[in-house]
Amino acid sequence: MHSNDRQSAENPGPFGEVIHDWNVRGGVLAHPYRPVQVHDETIRDGIQSPSVVDPPIDTKLEIVRLLDRLGVASVDVGLPGAGPRAVEDVRTILRCIVDEKLRIRPTCAARTHEHDIRPVIELSQEVGIEIEVMAFLGASPIRMLAERWDDDLLERRTRNAAKLTVEAGLPFCFVTEDTIRSHPTTLRRLFTAAVEEGAGCLCLCDTVGHADPRGVFNLVQWTRDLLMGLGASPTLDWHGHDDRGLGLINGLAAVQAGVDRVHGTVLGVGERVGNTPLDLLLVNLQLLGVHDGDLTALARLVDVVSDACAVPIPVNYPVFGRDAFRTGTGVHAAAVIKAMRAGDAWLADRIYSGVPAGWFGRRQEIEIGHMSGDSNIVFWLEQRGIRPDPELVGRIRARAKAGDRVLREDEIMEVVAQFQSAG
Secondary structure, eight states: OHHHHHHHTTSOBTTBOSOOOTTTSSOOOSOOOOOOEEEEOTTTTGGGSTTOOOOOHHHHHHHHHHHHHTTOOEEEOOOGGGOHHHHHHHHHHHHHHHHTTOOOEEEEEEESSHHHHHHHHHHHHHHTOOOEEEEEEEOSHHHHHHHTOOHHHHHHHHHHHHHHHHHTTOOEEEEEETGGGSOHHHHHHHHHHHHHTTOOEEEEEETTSOOOHHHHHHHHHHHHHHHHHHTOOOEEEEEEBOTTSOHHHHHHHHHHHTOSEEEEBGGGOSSTTOBOBHHHHHHHHHHTTOOOSOOTTHHHHHHHHHHHHTOOOOTTSTTTSTTTTEEOOHHHHHHHHHHHHTTOHHHHTTTTOSSOGGGGTOOOEEOOOTTOOHHHHHHHHHHTTOOOOHHHHHHHHHHHHTSSSOOOHHHHHHHHHHHHHHO
């Protein structure tokens, strides 16, 4: 729906091409974007942050329902090997997916160890739903040095985990931690072993947020070439962290490089500075025309996670921050207001915004402050059914010009009440 809107909106009126988009015109230096699946790690990897609150089970169910509504392909519902509470939460979420016939596919995290994989198999059989096992194993030389591991040990663990999962009839995703800093010799051996034992997916991880976009391209291309040489066709995942502030752009680079699924967490919650922000990933995939789901509930999902996990949303956070679509500047607001008054919602949502607010459950907001003009005040009052009497407008203007910030609604209504009582 929205991708068609983007294309047809290039010529919406008598002025011909209203937006010339340099992001899609001109020379192309990279592969084109293509549709990709999105995988959520909020209620597993995300809650490993030392500052994040683990949400109650009812909230986890709401998060899963919203993810399903947004067209997210899969969700990590937990690590059952962590203990009885984890098992019970996973069981409840799985039953919700089955009973409510949700389309989202469940996955479970596990170490490459029978102790972690066996509970996933048992839950799958108990609830009657296929669960993708995402078995992770450290593969970088620095981790191997710290743990005193060698390639022989890693290959044995890879093969044993894959065999156990595949023999139980479940899909197996082999996750190499810190792939971006792992040696090709080790990766070749482990990926080959995983594929030979029936792995249907390989997950390339930037566990410590080391990658830049060039590194993403290099790693994905190397892996694709390896698989081609093996005559194998498992799908490829990208799992990134944001330690360098590159989580989102690396996720998009992975899409361009040709992965099939990208991982993220809502608001980027996760260890250290967090993961790829799933909400902003969805926004950008929608704007790029490669995600066709209805994302009007995305703002609701962000708010739910923010409240439940005790993660405040910065006011300037893209799209979902309080200030993302607010303007109190007279010139900017006047242009938005003119479009609104003309009934041109398309124009109003874009004239001073690179993101259409309505696509993602938000709206343009006109505020009143010391940089505002009368058009702000008149529009603000009319939106609330208050007649914009010139004297009232003047009083509000004087109150705003005397300050150094945007007025709160209660401050404006105080002026309105004083004016009405005086009249």
